[in-house]
Amino acid sequence: MVTLKDIAKKCGVSVASVSKAINHMPGVGTQTAKKIRETAKSMGYLPNAAAQALKTNRTFIIGVLLEDDDSHGLLHQFFVSVLESFKIKMEEQGYDLMLMNRTVGKRTISYLEHCRYSNMDGVFVACIDFSDKELLELADAGIPMVTIDHTYPGHPSVYSDNVDGISKAVRYAHKLGHTRIGFISGALAGVTNKRFEGYQSTLKELGIPYRDEYYKVSRYRDVSLTKKLTADLLKLPQPPTCILMPDDYAGLGGLSAIREAGLRVPEDISVIGFDGLEFMAHISPRLTTINQDTQQIGEAAAELLLKQIDNKGKEALPAKSIKVPVTLIEGETVVLPKKG
Amino acid sequence: MVTLKDIAKKCGVSVASVSKAINHMPGVGTQTAKKIRETAKSMGYLPNAAAQALKTNRTFIIGVLLEDDDSHGLLHQFFVSVLESFKIKMEEQGYDLMLMNRTVGKRTISYLEHCRYSNMDGVFVACIDFSDKELLELADAGIPMVTIDHTYPGHPSVYSDNVDGISKAVRYAHKLGHTRIGFISGALAGVTNKRFEGYQSTLKELGIPYRDEYYKVSRYRDVSLTKKLTADLLKLPQPPTCILMPDDYAGLGGLSAIREAGLRVPEDISVIGFDGLEFMAHISPRLTTINQDTQQIGEAAAELLLKQIDNKGKEALPAKSIKVPVTLIEGETVVLPKKG
DNA sequence: AATGCTCTATTAATCGTTTTCGCATCCAGT
DNA sequence: ACTGGATGCGAAAACGATTAATAGAGCATT
Numbered sequence: 001m002v003t004l005k006d007i008a009k010k011c012g013v014s015v016a017s018v019s020k021a022i023n024h025m026p027g028v029g030t031q032t033a034k035k036i037r038e039t040a041k042s043m044g045y046l047p048n049a050a051a052q053a054l055k056t057n058r059t060f061i062i063g064v065l066l067e068d069d070d071s072h073g074l075l076h077q078f079f080v081s082v083l084e085s086f087k088i089k090m091e092e093q094g095y096d097l098m099l100m101n102r103t104v105g106k107r108t109i110s111y112l113e114h115c116r117y118s119n120m121d122g123v124f125v126a127c128i129d130f131s132d133k134e135l136l137e138l139a140d141a142g143i144p145m146v147t148i149d150h151t152y153p154g155h156p157s158v159y160s161d162n163v164d165g166i167s168k169a170v171r172y173a174h175k176l177g178h179t180r181i182g183f184i185s186g187a188l189a190g191v192t193n194k195r196f197e198g199y200q201s202t203l204k205e206l207g208i209p210y211r212d213e214y215y216k217v218s219r220y221r222d223v224s225l226t227k228k229l230t231a232d233l234l235k236l237p238q239p240p241t242c243i244l245m246p247d248d249y250a251g252l253g254g255l256s257a258i259r260e261a262g263l264r265v266p267e268d269i270s271v272i273g274f275d276g277l278e279f280m281a282h283i284s285p286r287l288t289t290i291n292q293d294t295q296q297i298g299e300a301a302a303e304l305l306l307k308q309i310d311n312k313g314k315e316a317l318p319a320k321s322i323k324v325p326v327t328l329i330e331g332e333t334v335v336l337p338k339k340g
Numbered sequence: 341m342v343t344l345k346d347i348a349k350k351c352g353v354s355v356a357s358v359s360k361a362i363n364h365m366p367g368v369g370t371q372t373a374k375k376i377r378e379t380a381k382s383m384g385y386l387p388n389a390a391a392q393a394l395k396t397n398r399t400f401i402i403g404v405l406l407e408d409d410d411s412h413g414l415l416h417q418f419f420v421s422v423l424e425s426f427k428i429k430m431e432e433q434g435y436d437l438m439l440m441n442r443t444v445g446k447r448t449i450s451y452l453e454h455c456r457y458s459n460m461d462g463v464f465v466a467c468i469d470f471s472d473k474e475l476l477e478l479a480d481a482g483i484p485m486v487t488i489d490h491t492y493p494g495h496p497s498v499y500s501d502n503v504d505g506i507s508k509a510v511r512y513a514h515k516l517g518h519t520r521i522g523f524i525s526g527a528l529a530g531v532t533n534k535r536f537e538g539y540q541s542t543l544k545e546l547g548i549p550y551r552d553e554y555y556k557v558s559r560y561r562d563v564s565l566t567k568k569l570t571a572d573l574l575k576l577p578q579p580p581t582c583i584l585m586p587d588d589y590a591g592l593g594g595l596s597a598i599r600e601a602g603l604r605v606p607e608d609i610s611v612i613g614f615d616g617l618e619f620m621a622h623i624s625p626r627l628t629t630i631n632q633d634t635q636q637i638g639e640a641a642a643e644l645l646l647k648q649i650d651n652k653g654k655e656a657l658p659a660k661s662i663k664v665p666v667t668l669i670e671g672e673t674v675v676l677p678k679k680g
Numbered sequence: 681a682a683t684g685c686t687c688t689a690t691t692a693a694t695c696g697t698t699t700t701c702g703c704a705t706c707c708a709g710t
Numbered sequence: 711a712c713t714g715g716a717t718g719c720g721a722a723a724a725c726g727a728t729t730a731a732t733a734g735a736g737c738a739t740t
Contacts, residue, residue, distance in 0.1 A: 001456075001726095003725095003726055003727085004726065004727065004728095005726075005727095013689075013690085014689065014690050014691075015690095015726090015728095016689075016690065016691080016692095016728080017688085017689060017690075019727065019728060019729085020689090020728090020729090023728085025728095025729090026687095027687080027688065027689075028688070028689075029687080029688055029689085032688080032689085046453055046456050046457045047457065047726085047727075048394070048457075048459065048725085048726050048727070049390075049393075049457050049458050049459060050389075050390045050391075050393035050394040050399065050459060050725085050726080050727090051390075051394050051695090051725070051726035051727040051728090052726080052727060052728080053389075053390035053695095053727095054388070054390040054391050054394055054694095054695045054696065054697090054725090054726080054727075055694075055726080055727050055728050055729090056695085056727085056728065057695080059390065061438075074414070074420045074423060074424055074427075075417070075420060075421065075424065075618070077415070080414045080415060080420070081415065083414060084414055084415065087414075087439060087441075091441045096438055096439070096441075096458065097438065097439040098436055098437065098438045098439075099427060099436070099437040099438075099439075101427075101431045101436075113386055116341075117386045117387065117388075117389050118389050118436065119388070119389060223622050249619065252619065252622035252623060253622065255623075255624070256622060256624065259624055278415070279589065279592065279619065282592035282593065282596060283592060283595075283623050284595070284596065284599055341696095343695095343696055343697090344696065344697070344698095345696080353719075353720085354719065354720045354721075355696090355697085355698095355720090355721095356698085356699080356719075356720060356721080356722090357718085357719060357720075359696095359697065359698060360698090360699090360719090363698085365698095365699090366717095367717080367718065367719075368718070368719075369717080369719085372718080372719085387696085387697075388695085388696050388697070390695085390696080390697095391695070391696035391697040391698090391725090392696080392697060392698080393697095393725095394695090394696080394697075394725045394726065394727085395696080395697045395698045395699085395724080395725050396697080396698065396725090397725080
C-alpha cells in the first residue's frame with residue numbers, strides 16, 4: 001500500500017508537503033506540488049480512508065436505514081427507487097452509502113450506536129415505523145438526517161404531495177363518472193393522514209358525501225390484508241364502483257379479491273393505485289395510479305442532507321422540507337361505472 | 341465521545357489495560373477487567389471504527405456490487421432478495437455492507453480503487469456483465485470476493501442449479517403434454533449456457549427433437565426485447581405451445597406479447613418463468629416458474645466469503661463454489677396444449 | 681546592512697486504537 | 711532465602727493522515 005511517506009521519500013520532501021500538495025492546499029511551491037502529484041499518481045496512491053477519518057472526523061459515509069416491519073426494506077420497490085436516485089447524487093459528492101443495522105457482531109446495538117461507531121456523516125431514513133424508539137433517539141442525536149415521508153422536528157424531509165395525489169385520483173374517478181369511491185389507506189401515520197385529508201376534502205369539493213363504510217385502513221404493501229378489505233368493500237349492499245388502494249403493490253391484493261369475487265377490472269370495478277411502480281406498467285390490466293417521482297425525491301433528499309452536513313456545527317438550519325408533486329398515470333383500470 | 345483514555349483515567353489504569361480488558365485479551369486481572377468493562381459500559385463507550393481500522397487493517401466493511409447495464413442493480417428483485425439474506429448473515433458476524441460505485445467525489449475511480457480506499461474486507465458481486473474490465477481487475481486483486489451466478493478463477497461463487505432448473509421446466513411441460521417447447525434465454529453468459537444445456541439435453545432425453553427456431557436469445561430482465569421475441573415465436577408457422585422465459589420479470593413482456601396476439605395464457609399458450617419473484621404470486625395468471633432459493637444463495641455466499649476472509653494471508657483456499665437446488669413452483673400458466 | 685515580508689518546506693503533535701516489550705510483584709519449589 | 715516462572719500492568723511505538731507552529735530562504739525597502 002502506497003502511503004504519503006512513500007511518496008515523500010521518492011520526492012525527497014516531507015510528508016506534510018505531500019499531504020498539502022495532494023489536497024491542493026497552499027504552502028507548497030507550484031513546481032514541487034506538480035511533481036508530488038505526478039509521482040503520487042504514478043505510484044497509484046490512494047488515501048487511506050480510516051486514517052483520514054480518524055484525523056478529520058469525517059468519513060464520507062452515509063447510513064441508509066431502510067427497515068420495514070418485516071425487515072425487508074430493500075424489497076420495497078418505491079424506497080429502493082428513491083435510494084437509487086439518492087445514491088447517485090451522493091456519490092457525486094464523494095459519499096459512500098452504508099446499510100445500517102441493529103446487530104454489529106453478535107450483540108445488538110442501536111441505530112444510533114451503529115451510527116456513532118462508524119462515524120457516519122449523515123443518515124438517510126426511509127421506512128415504515130417512524131415511531132420506533134430507536135429512530136427517535138437517532139433523530140435527537142443531532143446527526144444530520146433526512147427522512148422520506150415523515151418529518152422529525154429539527155430535520156428536513158422529503159415527501160410526495162399526498163393530499164394532491166389522492167385528490168387527483170378522486171377527481172379522475174369522478175370525471176369518469178364515479179361517485180361511489182372507496183379508499184383503502186395504509187396504516188395510520190403522517191402520509192396516510194394526508195391522503196385521507198385529500199380524500200375527504202376532494203369528495204366534499206365535488207359534492208360527494210363521505211361514507212364511512214367506504215374507508216378502510218390496511219397497511220402499506222400488505223397484499224393479503226388489502227385483499228381482505230377489498231373483499232369486504234365488495235360485500236357491501238352498495239359497493240363502491242372505484243377503489244383507491246394504499247399502494248400499487250398492496251393493490252395486487254385488491255385486484256385479486258375482485259377477481260375472486262367474479263368481477264372484472266375495470267368493467268365491474270375501477271381501481272387506482274399509488275406509487276407508480278415500474279413493473280405495474282407491464283401487467284394486465286395496466287394499473288391507473290398516482291406516480292411518485294422517486295428520482296426527484298431522492299435528489300431532493302440528497303440536497304437537503306448535504307446542506308445539513310455542510311452546515312454542521314453552525315447554527316441549526318430551519319429544517320426546510322420539500323414537497324414533491326405527483327402525477328396521475330392513466331392505465332386501464334378506470335372506466336365509466338356500470339349503471340347500478 | 342468516550343475514548344479508551346477517558347475510561348483509563350476514570351479507572352486509574354493505563355490505556356493498554358483498558359483495550360485488553362474490553363477485547364477480552366489476557367494480561368489483565370479478572371477484577372480489573374471487570375471493573376473496566378463496567379465503567380466502559382456505564383460511560384457509553386463505543387470503539388472508534390476508523391482508529392481500529394487504521395491499526396488493525398480490518399474494517400469489517402463488505403463492498404456490495406450490484407450494477408446492472410442500466411445501473412439499476414438495486415431494482416433487480418432477485419439480486420436484492422439474495423442481498424437481504426446475505427446481509428443478515430454478514431451482520432451477525434459484525435460486518436457492514438457498503439454500496440460500491442465508480443465515482444467517489446467528482447472524479448471517477450475504479451471498483452478496485454474504491455475497494456482499496458475504503459479498505460474493504462471483502463466484496464459481494466451480483467450483476468450482469470461479468471466481463472467488465474473493472475470486474476476482472478477487481479477479481480485479480482486478491483481481495484476476498486464472492487460472486488453470484490458466475491465464477492472467477494480463484495474465487496468461490498454461488499449459483500442455482502440452472503441445468504436442473506430448465507430441465508425441470510421442460511419435463512413439467514412435457515408431462516402436461518407439450519412437445520413444442522420454446523426457450524427464450526437471457527444474454528449469452530455462463531448462466532445462460534447452463535440453461536441452454538439443460539434445455540437441449542432434456543429435450544433429447546425425452547426424445548423431442550431440438551428446433552432451432554424455438555430458441556431465441558433475449559436479455560435478462562428486458563421486458564420489451566422478450567416481448568418482441570415472444571411475438572416472433574408466435575408468428576412461426578407452427579409456434580411452440582409452451583415458452584420458457586429468461587426470467588419472471590422479462591416474462592411479463594412475453595405475457596404481454598401473447599395477449600396482444602389475441603391469445604390467452606394458459607389456454608392457448610403455456611408459459612414458464614424463472615426466478616420465483618415474490619410479486620408474481622399476486623398477479624393473474626399466477627406464473628408457473630422455476631424458483632431460485634434466494635435465501636440459501638445469500639447465506640451460502642456469506643459463508644464462502646467469511647471463510648475466505650478468515651483465511652486471508654494463508655495459502656489460498658481451493659475456491660469451492662456452491663450450487664443451490666431449484667424448485668418448480670406450480671402456477672396457473674401451464675396446461676395441456678390445444679390440439680393443433 | 682539591517683529589517684521586514686512573503687513563500688516554501690519541515691517538524692512535530694495529534695486523532696483512538698492495538699500490541700509488543702519490559703518491569704514489578706507474587707508464589708511455588710527447592 | 712533464593713531462583714524461576716507466572717501474572718498483572720504500563721510505556722511506548724506504531725497505523726496513515728492532517729495541520730499548527732516554526733524555521734529558513736529570498737527579496738525589497740529603508
